[in-house]
Amino acid sequence: MRYILLTMVFLVIAGGSVLGYMIFQVSSVTNDAQEELNRGEKSAFRDSVVDPVEDPISILFLGLDTREADLSGLTDAMILATFNPDDKTIKMVNIPRDSYVNIIGREAMDKINHAHAFGGVDMTVDTVEHLLNVPVDYVVSLNFTAFMEIVDTIGGVEVDVPMPISDTDNATYGTIEIDEGLQTLNGEEALAYARMRKDDPRGDLGRGDRQKDIIEAVIKQSANFKTITNFSSLMESLGNNLRTNLGFGNLVSMHSYASELDNIDQLSLDGDNMMLEGIYYFSLHEESVQEVSQTLQQHLEISHIEAQATISH
Numbered sequence: 001m002r003y004i005l006l007t008m009v010f011l012v013i014a015g016g017s018v019l020g021y022m023i024f025q026v027s028s029v030t031n032d033a034q035e036e037l038n039r040g041e042k043s044a045f046r047d048s049v050v051d052p053v054e055d056p057i058s059i060l061f062l063g064l065d066t067r068e069a070d071l072s073g074l075t076d077a078m079i080l081a082t083f084n085p086d087d088k089t090i091k092m093v094n095i096p097r098d099s100y101v102n103i104i105g106r107e108a109m110d111k112i113n114h115a116h117a118f119g120g121v122d123m124t125v126d127t128v129e130h131l132l133n134v135p136v137d138y139v140v141s142l143n144f145t146a147f148m149e150i151v152d153t154i155g156g157v158e159v160d161v162p163m164p165i166s167d168t169d170n171a172t173y174g175t176i177e178i179d180e181g182l183q184t185l186n187g188e189e190a191l192a193y194a195r196m197r198k199d200d201p202r203g204d205l206g207r208g209d210r211q212k213d214i215i216e217a218v219i220k221q222s223a224n225f226k227t228i229t230n231f232s233s234l235m236e237s238l239g240n241n242l243r244t245n246l247g248f249g250n251l252v253s254m255h256s257y258a259s260e261l262d263n264i265d266q267l268s269l270d271g272d273n274m275m276l277e278g279i280y281y282f283s284l285h286e287e288s289v290q291e292v293s294q295t296l297q298q299h300l301e302i303s304h305i306e307a308q309a310t311i312s313h
Helices: 002-016 020-033 114-132 144-153 187-195 203-223 231-241 248-253 255-260 286-299 304-312
Strands: 057-064 075-084 089-094 100-103 108-111 138-143 157-161 165-167 176-178 181-185 242-244 265-268 271-276 279-284
Touching (some): 057 114, 075 286, 100 114, 100 279, 157 203, 176 187, 181 187, 187 203, 265 286, 279 286
Parallel strands (some): 057 138
Antiparallel strands (some): 100 108, 138 242, 157 181, 165 176, 271 279
């Protein structure tokens, strides 16, 4: 999902920069999906509101394991991406869903993906900001329905499946069977291919490679997408299954990053498996958190001292 989420947003950005019809559709969806955070326009980690055209910004992408206009509950994927307009670079860190962190607003340690269930987007944003000591300027919440709609609308994605896949982690669609070899996957199959975690002998490394396969396939297929017959239905689905505090103008201003989607600097948070009272958690290494934090601060062109000073305000 860490690759898929960014693709979905940038497909919208790319479409909005090509055809006036698409611009109108994307603008309508953005207006319908727009939802301000309780804090207002500015992060507490900022001295002033940022401008995506001129300032480095961050966007928190939340993948929700829900469907059919449901944007509540736990987050299945959580990705923080930073964008620097000077060098047109993107850095991205996947925050493991089971990370054992302090949930801001509850003042208790728990899995970070529980923050959304406890306090929605606002509590999730606060928790990520305090974990990594960087501002979260914008947030995009997206569920699996939107992803499947995008794959189906572009006519499926072609991937070379490395092994037979049988995914049963799918309460809505039952078991999905995918044969080994070159396959064209529809939305349901692509979701199963990206999410399957139990039967891959390479574990999370294999799952990460499969997610990369999907993002590359989506980008390739989108470049060859020559019809907008189903574009309206796609936009309607996105409107029902996406929430963001990004405005349409913000999206259009970021279209110059679209060419960098296949050149993202991916950061990682290291840690150890941990059991507490029979419950599994992922215990983050403090040195890894600090390293990622400093890298993101540099990319956002803020110093650790400035970030700390802003928090105290």
